[in-house]
Amino acid sequence: MGQKVHPKGLRIGIIKDWDVKWFAKKGYAKNVYEDYKIRKYLKDNLRHAGISCIEIERIADRVRITINCSRPGIVIGRKGAEVAKLKGKLAKFIKGDLQIKIIEVKVPELDAQLVAENIAEQLQRKGSVKRAMKQAAGRSMRIGAEGIKISCSGRIGGAEIARTEWHLEGRLPLHTLRADIDYGLAESNTTYGKIGVKVWIFRGEVLPSKDKLKEKNSQEQRTEALASEDIKKLTLSIIARIFLGKISTILPFFPLSSPLITNTLSPFLKLILLLIKSLFLPLIYTTSEASDIIFIKFLSLNSRATAPNILVPTGSF
Structure with a gap:
């Protein structure tokens, strides 16, 4: 069932770790809702920063947010002005001490979420689906990926009947737990409706040191x-x-x-x-x-x- 399950969820505790790190007996629902609001606000307001992953950690009364993005300059701003504004806005619906950490994604071509969002933007500008998938896969393979699969589903090209187009290069061992497979999902809002873009990138096997x-x-x-x-x-x-x-x-x-x-x-x-x-x-x-x-x-x-x-x-x- 390796093709059906989320690649990261299958490997958590083996080669992957949680994006949210906290535990609460009381107020669990409140924390989950806060995490949802944090992610939604960052995704909506930092669309052009190329956000790959948002990690949230809660320790006592402190909340630490780690933003992994390909364009950290947009998030930080000149002399940290944008980070200060962002911290002030997030503090309105977060109680306790708030810390924000920015980590740069140095190779965005090997990040599945960023690749998926890039393809979704091209489709929104009415680009060719097959050309966008082939170009993205070629860039990732040249950078060092061992395998990549891209799938686009929806009313492609304005067709009345929705269909799925996919492109595969290299190998993609979804059942191998030591395989470092990154997964990303994005949606493209076209004039004909939404087109879902899924990307799997195989970055090699993770072996014990x-x-x-x-x-x-x-x-x-x-x-x-x-x-x-x-x-x-x-x-x-x-x-x-x-x-x-x-x-x-x-x-x-x-x-x-x-x-x-x-x-x-x-x-x-x-x-x-x-x-x-x-x-x-x-x-x-x-x-x-x-x-x-x-x-x-x-x-x-x-x-x-x-x-x-x-x-x-x-x-x-």
């Missing part, structure tokens, strides 16, 4: 080392309980450990029972010297957890 791989490997090694130490301690406890309680099954030992340790020990617990009951129990009950020590050595059936030499003093039983 070397630092993250090293951190993951070191974490796995620490986990295995801790599990090995727990197995050693648990093995001593198990053997002591076998001697003291004369236990003949392995079921009582499962609650002693975590699932990881239980799964590691379970294959050779029966071997421990067999060795102790058949070989060493007669020696324990016949010896009389408290200083005698029986050395029990067994091999693990699991290559990750090789059991050590275990010293069992006979005087304690």
Whole structure:
């Protein structure tokens, strides 16, 4: 279903992040409505700034708005005059401290939202749909995109029956979660009605960095080392309980450990029972010297957890 779902929504938490970052138990609806008003106001008043994405973050009584745009000079103005005006107007319907941050989109040809809005503007000026799609796709591929798909739906060319025209270049792996696919949607208000423009841009695969791989490997090694130490301690406890309680099954030992340790020990617990009951129990009950020590050595059936030499003093039983 990769073709049906929103590419960003499918990848949130994997390679994408939320555009809105806040949590509220009370006043949730009020915050959502405020976010809607913020986005609508910015989109309507900064149409020529090339806004790609608006991120809203709420921390206590502060509201931080990050505007990603291709023409930051229009938003900032001379000596920050436009930002000050914008902040004053937004403060009318936002309570608390307001912060505005402007980030420039350096390569607008690889931003799906900006490409979609550019095509929508051309269609509004009665440009050719196929020419607009082909030119936009060619620019994106030359800049470095690995694939692009553009779809235009509506009464194209004033036709009475609406249809969909699309153009595809390169590859577009929508099912691959590590694929960095940007998606944009825009509407063109023509004299015949609205024409919807959708753009998908594949910008390459996002692979974990070397630092993250090293951190993951070191974490796995620490986990295995801790599990090995727990197995050693648990093995001593198990053997002591076998001697003291004369236990003949392995079921009582499962609650002693975590699932990881239980799964590691379970294959050779029966071997421990067999060795102790058949070989060493007669020696324990016949010896009389408290200083005698029986050395029990067994091999693990699991290559990750090789059991050590275990010293069992006979005087304690």
